[in-house]
Amino acid sequence: MSSDFLTSLFKRPDTTPFVSVDIGTSAIKLMTLDTTKERPVLLNVGLTATPAQAISNNSVTRPEQIAASIRAVLEANDIQEKRATIAIPGPAAFTKKITIAYCEPRELETNIRFEAGNYIPHSVDAVHLDYQVLKTNGTATMEVLLVAVKNEIIRSYIAAVEQAGLEPSIADVDYFALENMFEMNYPEEKDKTVALINIGARYSSVSIIQHGESLFSGDVGVGGRLYTDALVETMGMKPVEAERVKSGHTVDGVDANLVHETLDRTTEHIASELHRQLGFFWNAAATDKGIESIFVSGGAARAPGLLDELSARTGMICHLIEPFRSLDRSQNLDEALLDELKLSMGVSVGLATRRFGDKTYAG
Numbered sequence: 001m002s003s004d005f006l007t008s009l010f011k012r013p014d015t016t017p018f019v020s021v022d023i024g025t026s027a028i029k030l031m032t033l034d035t036t037k038e039r040p041v042l043l044n045v046g047l048t049a050t051p052a053q054a055i056s057n058n059s060v061t062r063p064e065q066i067a068a069s070i071r072a073v074l075e076a077n078d079i080q081e082k083r084a085t086i087a088i089p090g091p092a093a094f095t096k097k098i099t100i101a102y103c104e105p106r107e108l109e110t111n112i113r114f115e116a117g118n119y120i121p122h123s124v125d126a127v128h129l130d131y132q133v134l135k136t137n138g139t140a141t142m143e144v145l146l147v148a149v150k151n152e153i154i155r156s157y158i159a160a161v162e163q164a165g166l167e168p169s170i171a172d173v174d175y176f177a178l179e180n181m182f183e184m185n186y187p188e189e190k191d192k193t194v195a196l197i198n199i200g201a202r203y204s205s206v207s208i209i210q211h212g213e214s215l216f217s218g219d220v221g222v223g224g225r226l227y228t229d230a231l232v233e234t235m236g237m238k239p240v241e242a243e244r245v246k247s248g249h250t251v252d253g254v255d256a257n258l259v260h261e262t263l264d265r266t267t268e269h270i271a272s273e274l275h276r277q278l279g280f281f282w283n284a285a286a287t288d289k290g291i292e293s294i295f296v297s298g299g300a301a302r303a304p305g306l307l308d309e310l311s312a313r314t315g316m317i318c319h320l321i322e323p324f325r326s327l328d329r330s331q332n333l334d335e336a337l338l339d340e341l342k343l344s345m346g347v348s349v350g351l352a353t354r355r356f357g358d359k360t361y362a363g
């Protein structure tokens with residue numbers, strides 16, 4: 001075996017697509033993307049409802065049920081890829097930007113583990129610690145983003161994905177996946193200060209980005225489930241009925257005016273919470289520039305009137321994110337279905353662009 005062969009083996013480009021797996025409390029989303037072309041190609045997309053109570057406290061509590069659902073989506077969409085990138089929910093992650101003395105790449109891991117002990121609210125041994133070098137200031141200091149997730153939480157996602165027959169390879173916190181998706185799809189917003197909001201079922205993840213750099217990320221405890229809860233509590237509906245009513249279906253014997261009133265009140269509550277927290281997040285982002293526009297994705301961004309309400313409260317234009325905007329599509333994908341699913345796929349698109357070593361600091 002020649003050394004040339006060895007070199008080429010090590011430098012072999014990582015071309016096999018990964019399956020991105022975003023396990024939400026409402027839906028499990030899978031996607032594969034071919035990133036070897038000039039424009040990435042969307043190969044496959046699949047979604048299924050999350051089994052009830054299979055996720056709680058940001059962990060997978062019923063891995064075998066989640067695994068069965070993932071397998072069903074893999075089969076239904078004929079997804080053959082095995083290596084998986086997994087989304088970790090923002091509320092499970094502790095993130096902090098820290099400044100440390102400059103060091104060489106080989107010392108970085110040890111130095112960061114040592115420094116991390118001063119910042120993270122758990123023992124360093126109880127968490128999976130990740131980091132990304134954001135900036136180096138000559139050879140004086142470097143700015144590093146610390147990300148810590150409890151081992152037991154990461155393990156619960158890995159177990160579910162492994163039981164589905166996949167090989168978990170990369171994990172990413174949903175905020176960062178969303179930021180990657182936005183960067184890829186909206187290059188023209190690069191010089192602006194923008195808030196990205198992904199309104200899921202149980203929480204909304206928020207990132208404030210400026211010049212392509214993430215200034216702050218956090219989450220707000222509002223999402224689509226509040227509509228269901230309000231219909232159940234105010235009108236005594238069963239959760240299944242409430243889900244149907246929420247997505248625009250009529251259910252016999254239900255007072256349509258009261259439904260509208262209840263949904264509108266929930267929309268106002270969600271928009272006002274997002275507005276309030278955006279103010280805190282913007283303060284924490286420590287920028288003197290105001291947020292110029294808001295981009296929104298997530299299943300609950302579909303709620304009628306929610307974007308308008310958010311625009312009215314914040315005084316800013318709110319755009320719906322088009323996660324597939326810069327992707328070519330493989331021929332067998334159904335455009336109407338993609339259109340229906342797209343708002344739920346923001347995190348998945350960002351996850352599907354990840355490759356081994358793409359965040360490595362090489363000095």
Ligand SMILES: Nc1ncnc2c1ncn2[C@@H]1O[C@H](COP(=O)(O)OP(=O)(O)OP(=O)(O)O)[C@@H](O)[C@H]1O
Nearest residue numbers: 024025026027200201202203224225298299300303
């Ligand atoms: N028309 C609609 N009106 C209100 N809510 C909606 C509508 N369509 C979908 N939703 C809600 O969107 C949510 C699902 O979105 P998504 O798939 O982004 O959530 P998730 O990722 O499973 O949740 P999470 O990440 O918060 O655990 C559900 O709460 C669903 O009821």
Ligand SMILES: [Mg+2]
Nearest residue numbers: 024025200201
């Ligand atoms: Mg989600």
